[in-house]
Amino acid sequence: MVGIEDVAAAAGVSTATVSRAIRGLPRVSPKTRARILETAKELGYVPSSSASRLASGKTRTIGVLAPYVDRWFFGKAIAGVDEELHGKGYNLSLFHLGGRTAPRERLFSRAMVHKQIDAILLLCMYLHPEEIDDLHAIEMPLIVIGGPVPGCPNVGIDDYRAARTITEYLIGLGHRHISLLHGQDDSDLNFSVPKIRMEGFQDAVTAAGLELHPDASFYGNFTVESGIEAMRKFLELPEPRPTAMVCASDEMALGALFEARRRGVRVPEELSIVGIDGHEMGAAVGLTTVWQDPLAQARRGTQMLLAELAGEVGAVHSETAEQRLVVRESTAPPSHG
Amino acid sequence: MVGIEDVAAAAGVSTATVSRAIRGLPRVSPKTRARILETAKELGYVPSSSASRLASGKTRTIGVLAPYVDRWFFGKAIAGVDEELHGKGYNLSLFHLGGRTAPRERLFSRAMVHKQIDAILLLCMYLHPEEIDDLHAIEMPLIVIGGPVPGCPNVGIDDYRAARTITEYLIGLGHRHISLLHGQDDSDLNFSVPKIRMEGFQDAVTAAGLELHPDASFYGNFTVESGIEAMRKFLELPEPRPTAMVCASDEMALGALFEARRRGVRVPEELSIVGIDGHEMGAAVGLTTVWQDPLAQARRGTQMLLAELAGEVGAVHSETAEQRLVVRESTAPPSHG
DNA sequence: CTGAAAGCGCTAACAT
DNA sequence: ATGTTAGCGCTTTCAG
Numbered sequence: 001m002v003g004i005e006d007v008a009a010a011a012g013v014s015t016a017t018v019s020r021a022i023r024g025l026p027r028v029s030p031k032t033r034a035r036i037l038e039t040a041k042e043l044g045y046v047p048s049s050s051a052s053r054l055a056s057g058k059t060r061t062i063g064v065l066a067p068y069v070d071r072w073f074f075g076k077a078i079a080g081v082d083e084e085l086h087g088k089g090y091n092l093s094l095f096h097l098g099g100r101t102a103p104r105e106r107l108f109s110r111a112m113v114h115k116q117i118d119a120i121l122l123l124c125m126y127l128h129p130e131e132i133d134d135l136h137a138i139e140m141p142l143i144v145i146g147g148p149v150p151g152c153p154n155v156g157i158d159d160y161r162a163a164r165t166i167t168e169y170l171i172g173l174g175h176r177h178i179s180l181l182h183g184q185d186d187s188d189l190n191f192s193v194p195k196i197r198m199e200g201f202q203d204a205v206t207a208a209g210l211e212l213h214p215d216a217s218f219y220g221n222f223t224v225e226s227g228i229e230a231m232r233k234f235l236e237l238p239e240p241r242p243t244a245m246v247c248a249s250d251e252m253a254l255g256a257l258f259e260a261r262r263r264g265v266r267v268p269e270e271l272s273i274v275g276i277d278g279h280e281m282g283a284a285v286g287l288t289t290v291w292q293d294p295l296a297q298a299r300r301g302t303q304m305l306l307a308e309l310a311g312e313v314g315a316v317h318s319e320t321a322e323q324r325l326v327v328r329e330s331t332a333p334p335s336h337g
Numbered sequence: 338m339v340g341i342e343d344v345a346a347a348a349g350v351s352t353a354t355v356s357r358a359i360r361g362l363p364r365v366s367p368k369t370r371a372r373i374l375e376t377a378k379e380l381g382y383v384p385s386s387s388a389s390r391l392a393s394g395k396t397r398t399i400g401v402l403a404p405y406v407d408r409w410f411f412g413k414a415i416a417g418v419d420e421e422l423h424g425k426g427y428n429l430s431l432f433h434l435g436g437r438t439a440p441r442e443r444l445f446s447r448a449m450v451h452k453q454i455d456a457i458l459l460l461c462m463y464l465h466p467e468e469i470d471d472l473h474a475i476e477m478p479l480i481v482i483g484g485p486v487p488g489c490p491n492v493g494i495d496d497y498r499a500a501r502t503i504t505e506y507l508i509g510l511g512h513r514h515i516s517l518l519h520g521q522d523d524s525d526l527n528f529s530v531p532k533i534r535m536e537g538f539q540d541a542v543t544a545a546g547l548e549l550h551p552d553a554s555f556y557g558n559f560t561v562e563s564g565i566e567a568m569r570k571f572l573e574l575p576e577p578r579p580t581a582m583v584c585a586s587d588e589m590a591l592g593a594l595f596e597a598r599r600r601g602v603r604v605p606e607e608l609s610i611v612g613i614d615g616h617e618m619g620a621a622v623g624l625t626t627v628w629q630d631p632l633a634q635a636r637r638g639t640q641m642l643l644a645e646l647a648g649e650v651g652a653v654h655s656e657t658a659e660q661r662l663v664v665r666e667s668t669a670p671p672s673h674g
Numbered sequence: 675c676t677g678a679a680a681g682c683g684c685t686a687a688c689a690t
Numbered sequence: 691a692t693g694t695t696a697g698c699g700c701t702t703t704c705a706g
Contacts, residue, residue, distance in 0.1 A: 001683095003684085004683065004684060005684095013692070013693085014692065014694075015683090015684075015685090015693090015694095016685080016686080016692070016693060016694080016695095017691080017693075019685060020685095020691095020692090023685095026691095027691060027692080028691070028692080029692090032691080032692085046448050046449060046451070046452055047452070047683085047684075048452055048682085048683050048684070049452050049453050050390035050391040050394075050396065050452070050682080050683075050684090051391050051682070051683035051684040051685085051698090052683080052684050052685070053387035053390070053684090053698090054385070054387040054388050054390075054391045054682085054683080054684075054685090054698045054700085055683075055684040055686080055697080055698055056684080056685055056686085056698085057387075057685090057698075059387065061430070069406070069412055069415050069416045069419060070409075070412035070413050070415070070632070071412075072407075075406055075407035075408075075412045076407050078406050078407070078431070079406045079407040082406060082431060082433050083433075091430055091432075091453065092430065092431045092432075093398070093428055093429065093430050094415070094419060094429045094430075094431055095428075096419050096420075096423055111383050112383060112386075114383070115383060115384075115385055115386050115387070116386050116428065223617070224617045224618055224621050225617065227621075228621055254618065254621070255621055258618075258621040258622050259621070262622075280560070280561045280562065281561055281595075281618060284561050284562075284564075284565055284591070284592055284595040284596070285595050285599075286599065295407070340699060340700085341699065341700060341701095342700095350676075350677085351676065351677045351678075352677090352678095352699090352700075353676070353677060353679095353701080353702075354675085354676055354677075356700065356701060356702085357675095357676090357701095360701095363675095364675060364676080365675070365676085366675060366676090369675080369676085384699085384700075385698085385699055385700070387698080387699080387700090388682090388699035388700040388701085389699080389700050389701070390682095390700090391682050391683070391684085391698085391699080391700075392681080392682055392699075392700040392701040392702075393682085393700080393701055393702085394682075394701095675706105676705100676706085677704100677705080678703105678704090678705080678706100679702100679703095679704090679705105680701105680702090680703085680704100681700105681702090682698105682699105682701085682702100683698105684697105685697090685698085686695100686696090686697090686698105687694100687696085687697105688693100688694085688695090688696100689692100689693080689694075689695100690691100690692080690693075690694095
């Protein structure tokens with residue numbers, strides 16, 4: 001295998017010069033650099049990343065910690081990191097956070113992770129207190145995309161406002177009895193996107209002088225299936241049923257919407273349904289939602305990490321991402337006034 | 338930072354023994370191993386992956402080359418690799434193949450990639466001849482998931498049969514005039530999933546003595562949006578229009594289905610629509626399709642790579658994945674007989 | 675079963 | 691602008 005020494009010998013220079021030339025560092029004369037680059041190409045030289053990692057202490061890879069990769073938000077975010085990294089000589093390593101598994105295991109694997117990356121981009125919905133502590137202990141640029149993590153910079157939308165906005169929109173339409181499909185299970189995590197969205201909903205309802213109907217609240221796990229399941233339960237509710245349903249995500253809203261129509265419930269005439277996210281399918285079926293762009297959020301976060309790694313201290317900081325109420329055809333005033 | 342020497346000193350052994358003990362290699366007495374493991378934990382020792390990569394020549398990372406990450410098939414497949422790798426001490430590095438960009442650039446980045454991984458899992462739909470050659474030149478376990486790549490082992494469904502099956506199902510229902518929404522653009526790549534599915538469709542049609550209607554053929558890029566777009570064009574077709582449409586993917590079929598209903602076209606009464614894939618949303622809306630499981634396919638492929646890396650020669654080989662016609666409510670006999 | 679020592683291939687001072 | 695020379699922290703023969 002051709003190494004840096006071969007190139008150095010062939011080009012008649014030292015390995016140090018070859019190293020500088022190839023990495024585009026200064027202190028190499030243009031003509032020397034050109035010659036080195038050419039011989040390197042001729043010899044088919046490719047630097048050993050292992051060796052350069054060890055020698056430099058930099059891995060030139062960004063670690064993306066995610067609980068899922070086959071879900072809308074996470075897929076878009078990972079794509080965003082990838083796009084931003086592309087062509088910049090950085091690699092993307094994917095680490096499974098493990099949905100809601102024991103924190104103990106998560107911490108352990110995290111220790112192994114640190115040595116392999118230069119910075120972390122965290123995607124998550126839930127985080128246990130001890131995990132947060134662990135995160136703070138890491139000496140490494142870190143940005144979280146999406147939900148807030150106390151003490152960590154993040155880029156994401158204001159989830160409370162998103163939930164409140166969409167709920168108030170429904171109330172403004174005349175709905176007085178609104179069902180909620182949230183993404184929170186019975187854990188007591190305080191700083192989680194599902195919890196925050198739920199609060200936004202609740203505050204909007206009570207602020208309007210309306211009542212919360214615990215029996216018309218359903219749990220989902222952000223999947224289409226859970227939306228379907230929730231709608232089934234909803235339809236078993238005694239009349240009069242709520243005239244609208246706000247779902248904590250578009251994926252669940254879509255499931256609910258499909259199931260409602262399948263059961264012959266007319267949307268929005270008999271039931272208004274809304275989501276949060278901006279899923280492409282939502283646009284296709286006319287789902288009213290609060291749009292956000294996780295891909296852009298992840299790109300922004302990645303830019304910050306890269307800037308920080310490039311020496312720009314303070315480059316990583318919290319930033320609120322764009323969100324927008326998008327009214328489509330899944331909402332209408334309640335039919336019975 | 339605590340290194341292997343610190344552990345060796347604290348445990349009163351040599352670094353070689355620590356290395357063996359920690360990696361679970363033989364030739365270490367049980368009690369010595371226990372003592373080493375304990376002191377390592379006490380000291381909070383974590384091996385430097387950079388150093389071990391350089392010294393061993395193994396990176397313990399699987400490279401996943403994919404053109405997209407935020408699309409159903411690819412997201413599921415990446416999740417599958419991740420699941421299979423989990424807990425086995427292997428990392429997953431994601432490399433963007435770059436949709437249909439210039440092969441030249443793809444080759445270049447591929448050279449950089451090789452030094453960073455021990456095996457490759459390739460996800461793709463299109464591959465240029467020179468890229469295939471390049472792939473063959475790689476001395477590294479390789480498996481492709483999904484579409485076939487000449488000369489490379491792959492695990493995936495029989496796309497020709499999938500397309501043919503679904504088309505014949507429609508024909509069996511009585512449809513004589515069928516529209517096609519395929520995923521092929523005007524390139525001339527021969528071995529690509531889009532092309533193969535198109536052939537399955539065409540052969541089914543002609544074998545039944547029916548005619549191909551080029552004007553009722555549409556191009557899509559596997560996204561929901563392209564399905565919507567195709568349906569718009571379809572609806573501009575002069576009457577009598579085809580009574581059924583087969584789409585090369587569920588995502589496109591879903592887009593077509595939504596747009597059709599939005600325009601007031603009743604599915605399946607006036608128009609039958611089918612897809613291929615088994616997307617969760619398809620189940621939710623009752624889309625007839627040929628189901629497949631990319632997550633399982635990727636897991637299987639990853640298992641093979643891992644086995645091969647473990648020394649099991651011949652572990653990597655082609656395998657045809659499970660597929661199944663799933664009849665739901667988006668299909669019915671043509672209404673006008 | 676355990677230790678000594680020679681690298682793995684590059685980077686980063688420090689010199690020149 | 692370029693060369694010299696130590697390592698980076700672990701793995702791996704080869705001895706013992």
